[in-house]
Amino acid sequence: MIYLDNSATTKPKKEVLETFMKASEHYYGNPASLHKIGNDAENLLESARKQIAQILHMDHIVFTSGGTESNNMAIVGTAEAYAHRGRHIISSNSEHASVLKSLDELERRGFEITRLPINNSGHIELEDLKNKLRDDTILVTLMHVNNETGAVNPIAEVKKILNGTRTFLHTDAVQSIGKLPLDPAYMPDLLTLSAHKLHGLKGSGILAFNSVQPEAIIVGGGQESGYRSGTVPVPLAAAMAKTLRITQPNPEFTEWNKTLREFFSSFDDIMVISPENAASHILSVAMKGVKGEILVSGLQEESIIVSTSSACSSKNKKTSHVIEALNISPAYRDGVIRISFGAFTNQQDITDFQQAFKKVHGIIKGV
Structure with missing residues (x-):
């Protein structure tokens, strides 16, 4: 076949599976526990977080269940956290369903959504973005690589346009990480990725961000610095770090x-x-x-x-x-x-x- x-x-790579199995066997403790087994798990978790932050050139790494949750948290969480600045969001009409549905939900909550058209090459026009930006625009959310056509949005150019404004940029990079680079000098403020698109494991994703503090959309025990509650699956985090280290x-x-x-x-x-x-x-x-x-x-x-x-x-x-x-x-x-x-x-x-x-x-x- x-x-x-x-x-x-994607089919998981052998090295990723080995990392997951080893972490599951030897680092099975709850990283929030105070005993040695919990501390060992926490140390592995934070080591994975640090490695991923360095690879992605991002300050904060939150482990999630995958791209859909990360997109929801990036969009809904950021919109709710910064609604006092404005209630206008810009995106495109060709985003992933998890982005489109998040925007639909915000629209029901009273946010105003501008959905830019794509051109014949499958990406937005920068002039359209410039023309639609407003003082109350709090977020632009654009995928890097389209999952159906491979069309590439000019994320670095979008970030340059937004520099000097109070508008954050979120990028769904699920289809681009490991295939196309993002310019470290013009990284988005929020970045979504999913392990199973990179020969990693399903049920494992990341929301990475820099100068943003999105509201939590999953609440509970306050894990992940309060951004995402729930016991963190340390073996998946370790496997994610391994996936990113070996992806070329x-x-x-x-x-x-x-x-x-x-x-x-x-x-x-x-x-x-x-x-x-x-x-x-x-x-x-x-x-x-x-x-x-x-x-x-x-x-x-x-x-x-x-x-x-x-x-x-x-x-x-x-x-x-x-x-x-x-x-x-x-x-x-x-x-x-x-x-x-x-x-x-x-x-x-x-x-x-x-x-x-x-x-x-x-x-x-x-x-």
């Missing part, structure tokens, strides 16, 4: 992306959705007049695993909001599939995919 759905989730961008992604773009250009009924300057580990294409589910099913018969869109929405029969935002021709909107590479992808996988796609395409066309 060839797995090319790494933007949905793969230059082969660029070559494979280029190879597949050239491959798809030979079909007169295939449209490449991902823009040329998209992140290289994601490539979305669409077949004219065919539902993406048919392609996914046909490729699976050939032992190739891809998806139709975001894993969070692939079982939803509606057209993806990202595809709608791109104004893709109606003839192609239902035929989108996403191919995404990971650390275990190799050249043979790309070759086998091409052969399988030709076969499936021929069967669908009746050739």
Whole structure:
């Protein structure tokens, strides 16, 4: 089986699993306990936190259950904490569902949300952002890399625009950390990431931040300096630190992306959705007049695993909001599939995919 759905989730690396198992066996204490076993767990937890802070160039690290919780905390927590400054928030119309739903919730609470359109390359226009900024804008939340198309928002440029204002920048970097760098000189104020997108473990995420103090959205015993209550899973924190330490961008992604773009250009009924300057580990294409589910099913018969869109929405029969935002021709909107590479992808996988796609395409066309 060839797995090319790494933007949905990734296979954990052996080193990460080993770290988790060792921490689970030897550092099983509650880090809030006063005895030695608790102290040992706390020391490991704080060591992991320090390592991650250094890697991400961020001051504060809060361990969460994943990207969705981190996005909720970043957006809802920051909005509520700084509502005295203003109640206006800017985002885009192509964000992850956890961002969109958080914004919907804030709108119900009386906040005003501006959702910027994306251009044909799948990212916002900086002039649009400048024109929509107001004195009462407290937060801009923009993903770095789109999970469906790989389109890249110019986060460093956005941060430069916001410098000197009282507007915070939150970036959902779930699809970019480990693949594309963020400029250390222009880091967002809040940063979301999720371990299972990086060959780490599910149920483990991070909200990293600098000069912000978001309100807690999970309350209880006051763990994580009061930002996120609940007993901290030390083995997951240690595994997260390990994941980030061993994650490196793969230059082969660029070559494979280029190879597949050239491959798809030979079909007169295939449209490449991902823009040329998209992140290289994601490539979305669409077949004219065919539902993406048919392609996914046909490729699976050939032992190739891809998806139709975001894993969070692939079982939803509606057209993806990202595809709608791109104004893709109606003839192609239902035929989108996403191919995404990971650390275990190799050249043979790309070759086998091409052969399988030709076969499936021929069967669908009746050739």
